[in-house]
Amino acid sequence: MSLTQSSNSVAPKKPGEAQQFDTLRNQLAENVSAAIGMLLLATDGLARCAYGLPDGQDDTVAAASSGLASLGSGMAEALEGGRFKHLNLTLERYHVIATACGEGSVLVVVLPIDARLGDAVRETVRIAAAFRPRMDTAPRPVGS
Numbered sequence: 001m002s003l004t005q006s007s008n009s010v011a012p013k014k015p016g017e018a019q020q021f022d023t024l025r026n027q028l029a030e031n032v033s034a035a036i037g038m039l040l041l042a043t044d045g046l047a048r049c050a051y052g053l054p055d056g057q058d059d060t061v062a063a064a065s066s067g068l069a070s071l072g073s074g075m076a077e078a079l080e081g082g083r084f085k086h087l088n089l090t091l092e093r094y095h096v097i098a099t100a101c102g103e104g105s106v107l108v109v110v111l112p113i114d115a116r117l118g119d120a121v122r123e124t125v126r127i128a129a130a131f132r133p134r135m136d137t138a139p140r141p142v143g144s
Contacts, residue, residue, distance in 0.1 A: 002029060003025060003028060003029040003035050003036065003037070003038065003051060003052050004025065004026060004029040006025070006037075006051040006052040007051070008021055008022070008025075008049045008050065008051055009050045009051070009053070009058055010047045010048060010049050010050050010058060012048075012049070013048075017048075017049075020131075020135075021040065021048070021049035024038075024040065024049070024107075024127070024131055024135075025038060025049075025051050027127050027130075027131075028109060028123075028124070028127055031123040031126075031127060032109060032111070032119075032120050032123045032124055032127075034111045034112060034115035034116065034120060035052075035109050035110065035111055035120070036052050036110055036111065036112060037050075037051065037052035037053045037061075037109070037110035038050070038051050038052060038107070038108065038109050038110070039051075039053060039058065039061055039062060039065060039107075039108040040101060040105060040106070040107050040108075040135060041062040041065055041066060041105065041106050041108065042066075042104055042105060042106075043066060043069055043070070043104050043105065043106055044066065044104075045062055045063045045066035045067075046062060047059060047061075047062040048105070048135075050062070052110070053110070061108065065096075065098050065106060065108045066106070068087060068089060068096075068098045069084060069098055069100075069106045071087075072084035072085075072086075072087050072098070083100065084100055085099065085100060085125070086098060086099035086100065086121065086124070086125050086128075087099075088117065088121060090113070090117075091113075092113070093112070093113050094110055094111060094112060094113060095110070095111040095112075095113060095115060095117050095120070096108060096109070096110055096111075097109045097111070097120060097121055097124045099124055099125050099128045100128065100132075101128040101131060101132055101135045102131070102132045102133070102135030105135045107124065107127075107128045107131075107135075109124050
């Protein structure tokens with residue numbers, strides 16, 4: 001199934017978010033045609049939108065992706081390398097790209113193993129940069 005045929009499996013929290021998330025999905029589908037799944041998450045691990053992921057796995061993928069982003073940020077800090085930009089994880093059957101997408105947000109894209117990874121990373125990072133001003137996630141209040 002094409003990414004554009006997938007519906008957001010996470011209920012948007014604010015008015016207008018559904019359209020923004022669909023636009024993000026459409027840009028990814030157009031420019032990273034091999035993408036089979038995507039997720040936008042807050043760096044604290046909560047999914048903001050998810051398309052094309054296996055049923056019931058949004059929260060699991062969001063939590064794992066939050067860990068990946070945290071690993072990237074920790075390495076950047078330890079090496080005095082600036083801010084976390086992106087990383088890719090290669091599994092037996094998939095590539096997973098995680099990239100910063102707004103303050104407090106991470107965009108995750110899932111690709112089949114035979115996808116052209118370099119092209120996909122370049123386009124994913126480019127799209128995340130274009131959407132960055134609209135995808136910030138404010139920190140949650142303490143105790144929520």
